[in-house]
Amino acid sequence: MNDLWTETGYISLNKTGESLCGDRVEMHGGGDEDLILVLADGLGSGVKANILATLTSKILCTMISGGIPLEECVSTIASTLPVCSVRQVAYSTFTVLHITDNKTAHIIQFDNPATIVLRDGELYDYPKTTSQISGKTIWQSSFPIQKNDVLIAMSDGAEFAGVGMTMNFGWTRDSIADYAVANYLPENSAKSTCGIISDECNRLYGGNPGDDTTIAAVRIRSRHTVNLVVGPPANKEDDTRMMNLFFSKEGTSIVCGGTTSNVVSRYLKKPIVASLDYSDPEVPPISAIEGVDLVTEGVITLSKVLAYAEDFLDAAKLAPNWAVQKDGASLIARELFENATDINFFVGRAINPAHQNPNLPITFAIKQQLIQNLTDCLKRMGKHIRVSYF
Amino acid sequence: MKITICIGSSCHLKGSRQIVEELQRLVAENDLKDQVELAGKFCMGNCQNGVCVTLDEENFSLKPEDTKSFFENEVLKRLK
Numbered sequence: 001m002n003d004l005w006t007e008t009g010y011i012s013l014n015k016t017g018e019s020l021c022g023d024r025v026e027m028h029g030g031g032d033e034d035l036i037l038v039l040a041d042g043l044g045s046g047v048k049a050n051i052l053a054t055l056t057s058k059i060l061c062t063m064i065s066g067g068i069p070l071e072e073c074v075s076t077i078a079s080t081l082p083v084c085s086v087r088q089v090a091y092s093t094f095t096v097l098h099i100t101d102n103k104t105a106h107i108i109q110f111d112n113p114a115t116i117v118l119r120d121g122e123l124y125d126y127p128k129t130t131s132q133i134s135g136k137t138i139w140q141s142s143f144p145i146q147k148n149d150v151l152i153a154m155s156d157g158a159e160f161a162g163v164g165m166t167m168n169f170g171w172t173r174d175s176i177a178d179y180a181v182a183n184y185l186p187e188n189s190a191k192s193t194c195g196i197i198s199d200e201c202n203r204l205y206g207g208n209p210g211d212d213t214t215i216a217a218v219r220i221r222s223r224h225t226v227n228l229v230v231g232p233p234a235n236k237e238d239d240t241r242m243m244n245l246f247f248s249k250e251g252t253s254i255v256c257g258g259t260t261s262n263v264v265s266r267y268l269k270k271p272i273v274a275s276l277d278y279s280d281p282e283v284p285p286i287s288a289i290e291g292v293d294l295v296t297e298g299v300i301t302l303s304k305v306l307a308y309a310e311d312f313l314d315a316a317k318l319a320p321n322w323a324v325q326k327d328g329a330s331l332i333a334r335e336l337f338e339n340a341t342d343i344n345f346f347v348g349r350a351i352n353p354a355h356q357n358p359n360l361p362i363t364f365a366i367k368q369q370l371i372q373n374l375t376d377c378l379k380r381m382g383k384h385i386r387v388s389y390f
Numbered sequence: 391m392k393i394t395i396c397i398g399s400s401c402h403l404k405g406s407r408q409i410v411e412e413l414q415r416l417v418a419e420n421d422l423k424d425q426v427e428l429a430g431k432f433c434m435g436n437c438q439n440g441v442c443v444t445l446d447e448e449n450f451s452l453k454p455e456d457t458k459s460f461f462e463n464e465v466l467k468r469l470k
Contacts, residue, residue: 258397258398258432258433259398259432259433261432262432262433272431272432274429274430274431274432276395276397276428278410281407284399284406285430287430297397297399297432298399299399300399300402300403352437
């Protein structure tokens with residue numbers, strides 16, 4: 001096993017006036033496991049397209065991850081999809097991005113715009129072969145992956161952005177590829193890559209997409225560990241043991257909570273330098289301790305991080321506040337959602353006498369619940385999580 | 391002179407931001423930026439009361455609405 005990690009993200013824009021999207025992305029695996037991502041675009045729009053795309057993506061995802069040969073998968077779809085009463089065909093285009101053993105990318109494409117592959121920020125022209133399966137022309141490619149490869153699949157709504165409005169013939173796949181290269185930064189997450197392209201599609205459509213538009217990206221990156229400590233241990237004698245374990249881990253270190261910061265400051269023999277900079281009025285200011293990457297207040301900041309996490313998992317939200325803001329919650333959100341692949345939580349169970357005031361909305365149960373909900377969200381983002389209690 | 395305001399969780403909920411902003415405003419209004427330094431500090435361990443504020447090692451417990459009288463009665467008096 002190598003140090004590579006597959007990160008995924010997608011964004012769909014619905015055709016104006018439709019509440020259901022006719023494109024569908026289905027995923028299985030990812031992280032350090034094999035990944036299958038299927039982007040299907042059903043014929044037409046609305047409910048009918050949504051059903052076609054859902055069936056196609058779900059069937060392909062399940063069958064391919066079960067190791068069934070592609071011929072069988074495609075013929076299953078051909079004989080399963082309901083026939084459209086208007087057009088007398090059963091039809092959904094699809095793109096399959098399949099990463100195996102953290103080593104090889106397999107791309108299978110049928111009638112979607114060709115997947116864009118960026119290698120170190122440059123366009124990578126991967127080999128393609130065509131074959132006929134159940135009367136469909138299927139493109140297949142396989143190539144070894146490298147760190148910083150980005151695979152971008154899209155539905156034709158992206159290509160046609162701006163047809164007859166801002167442009168005569170739409171945006172075309174090649175100009176999307178140029179745009180992706182021009183906006184490439186090694187630190188862009190899979191989801192922000194999708195956001196950059198779908199925002200531009202939306203702009204070209206004048207804010208009213210004429211077709212369902214979906215961008216899905218797979219980014220090959222290296223693993224990165226973040227360690228977060230919150231709360232002092234239940235027994236004061238465990239302070240040193242908790243700190244030893246926390247600081248022995250490789251990766252970024254985040255300390256949450258005032259009392260916890262005091263424990264860290266004592267352990268490192270370095271002072272806490274607090275700022276009074278309220279860049280978000282709801283979030284207490286951050287501090288600094290030499291030897292720690294980020295020091296913030298505890299429960300209020302983490303509640304905000306949880307709210308950001310829930311927003312982030314809602315695929316419809318585009319530009320989140322936390323991507324640019326400088327308050328403690330935004331800084332933690334960026335570190336956990338975008339940079340981290342593995343996160344270790346060190347949770348102290350000490351009861352803070354300050355929080356036992358009935359007028360204050362913080363109780364120990366709330367703190368436990370907060371960590372539980374946050375780790376659940378992070379797991380849904382595909383992160384490896386470990387929680388240790390002290 | 392140094393005024394330290396607690397920015398920990400419970401003081402935050404009790405209004406430390408309003409106190410910080412009010413003090414920043416009062417210090418600027420009275421042209422005291424060279425003489426008064428404002429700083430933040432995490433939990434000072436006296437959370438059961440109001441927002442913890444220390445003025446040259448002496449502890450105070452403030453509510454946001456007390457800020458002005460604190461500034462006039464304690465800060466300005468000591469500077470004279």
